Amino acid sequence: MQHSMQRPVNEGILILDYGSQYTLLITRRLRELGVYAEVIDGTRSAPLEDFHYHGIILSGGPDTVTEEGARTMPAWVKSSNKPVLGICYGMQLMAGVSGGKLRSGTQREYGRAQLKLELDHVPSYATSLKKLPAVQTVWMSHGDDVEGSSGIFEVLGRTEDGVVAVMAHKERPWIGLQFHPEVQHSEHGAELLKIFISDICKAPLNWDAGCMMESSLAKIRENVGNGKVLMAVSGGVDSTVAAVLLTRALGFEQVHAIFVDHGLLRKDEAKWVQNEFARLGVHLTALDRSQEFYAALKGVSDPEQKRKIIGRKFIEVFESFAKSQTGFTHLGQGTLYPDVIESAGHGSGAKVIKSHHNVGGLPEKLHLELCEPFRYLFKDEVRAIGRQLGIPEQLVDRHPFPGPGLAVRILGEIEPESVRILQEADAIFINRLREENLYHAVWQAFAVLLPVKSVGVMGDNRTYQKTCALRAVTASDGMTAGVGDLPISFLVRVSDEIVRKVNGINRVVYDVTTKPPATIEWE
Structure with missing residues (x-):
């Protein structure tokens, strides 16, 4: 399938990905600072042809520079004569190609560390580093480090353990950091990144997600023209904003949204979605296929199998509808930039945690060109466009919801009764969060139904029913997540209401695990 949407901006900073869990976070931080940034594979043999990069x-990444098969720095990086910032593995690559000495496993550092800058001999291109405090807290995550800089680099900072943490090339505008400035725990990381992009790269401040709506509308009209767009929607933020944006750009008759009810949605979700889309002026057809999905999932407990069955079944339903229609030229999707990067599986260090079925998921035989207006955007940027479109806050600020729905929140086999039980418990949790002004204190919250029964007492009777786990996390993009610090008194009230009102649950627990090591969803 062809992708019809062009990138929103054609200049900025290139980020070479070597498999770090923080790569997308670097991209987000740069955009927050006002500079457009784009990620490419770290082993790519040439830069993007249609992108003017200033730096x-x-x-970072999981490889060891000196090991066979480790990813290397492409030759074009050096020959470009552009400023380069190497972070963690990136710094080690810079040292390696310049004759520096590397060591592995000698001085591991994970978590917070104290950085002491030594700026007496800072190269002229990097004098802005003197704006930074001499001592600061930074975030380390490395097993390898630079032992000797071969005299080509000036060492500009070390941690309290003596590890080289900042270095600058004496001739080229290359800076290496052993720590992660993109992580919020690095207290002056944003300032350091700003120095690199503005003072060293001299990149123009060309990015404001809030101003992207008019540009997006123009690009949609340019790419789709007089064509017609068929689009799957879920009621979530991404597909809803995409459908409204497409309709605003092309008109009611040129955009047809399809909502497949797979029976694994939140309580009353199908009716709510239809009402909201009617109010937003989007042409929507709802297809209730819940019984077909339940039949396909019968007897299946493995989470990856459940995801694949739902993805495959969704494609079958959508394809069947699409073939019954005529005149469509484009397939609309609310694909986000993180989906594109994760599904690309960059580099040898990329690991598949869960399969995605939302990127290029529909088969080539539909003969439709893909229209993905948010292909280069993050969720918070999509929300900014949603607000500009006048979409209600309650919809724009909805917590993320997985494509397979409650199938990955019911551990074990999917049965209609289990879906009903979880819908009721989840609705109580979410409604209470909203009523007590805690919904926006967390990034995502939901209930999980566990295949664990325990003994309880209700009135004078013994019960033997299922356990419900509540999960709430803080995050900026879902790549990492902390535990939602909800008041224990609130959790007790929610637990009490769930056990009293939901027949089938007699015990409620709260998940206090971060990501990593866990994922946000249980399956």
Whole structure:
């Protein structure tokens, strides 16, 4: 399938991905600072042809530079003569290609560390580093480090353990950081990144997600023209904003949204979605296929199998509807930039945690060109466009909801009764969060139904029913997540209401695990 949407901006900073969990976070931080940034594979043999880059960032990664098969720095990075910022593995790559000495496993550092800057001999291109405090807290995550800089780099900072943490090339505008400035725990990381992009790269401040709506409307009209767009929607933020944006750009008759009810939605979700889309002026057809999905999932407990069955079944339903229609030229999707990067599986260090079925998921035989207006955007940027479109806050600020729905929140086999039980418990949790002004204190919240029964007492009777786990996390993009610090008194009230009102649950627990090591969803 062809992708019809062009990138929103054609200049900025290139980020070479070497498999770090923080690569997308670097991209987000740069955009927050007002500079457009784009990620490419760290082993790519040439830069993007249609993108003018003012500087390059080499990400971290799981490889050891000196090991056979480790990813290397492409030759074009050096020959470009552009400023380069190497972070963690990226710094080690810079040292390696310049004759520096590397060591592995000698001085591991994970978590917070104290950085002491030594700026007496800072190269002229990097004098802005003197704006930073001499001592600051930074975030480390490395097993390898630079032992000797071969005299080509000036060492500009070390941690309290003596590890080289900042270095600058004496001739080229290359800076290496052993720590992660993109992580919020690095207290002056944003300032350091701003120095790199503005003072060293001299990149123009060309990015404001809030001003992207008019540009997006123009690009949609340019790419789709007089064509017609068929689009799957879920009621979530991404597909809803995309459908409204497409309709605003092309008109009611040129955009047809399809909502497949797979029976695994939140309580009363199908009716709510239909009402909201009617109010937003989007042409919507709802297809209730819940019984077909339940039949396909019968007897299946493995989470990856459940995801694949739902993805495959969704494609079958959508394809069947699409073939019954005529005149469509484009397939609309609310694909986000993180989906594109994760599904690309960059580099040898990329691991598949869960399969995605929302990127290029529909088969080529539909013969439709893909229209993905948010292909280069993050969720918070999509929300900014949604607000500009006048979409109600309650819809724009909805917590993320997985494509497979409650199938990955019911551990074990999917049965209609289990879906009903979880819908009731989840609705109580979410409604209470909203009523007590805690919904926006967390990034995502939901209930999980566990295949664990325990003994309880209700009135004078013994019960033997299922356990419900509540999960709430803080995050900026879902790549990492902390535990939602909800008041224990609130959790007790929610637990009490769930056990009293939901027949089938007699015990409620709260999940206090971060990501990593866990994922946000249980399956």
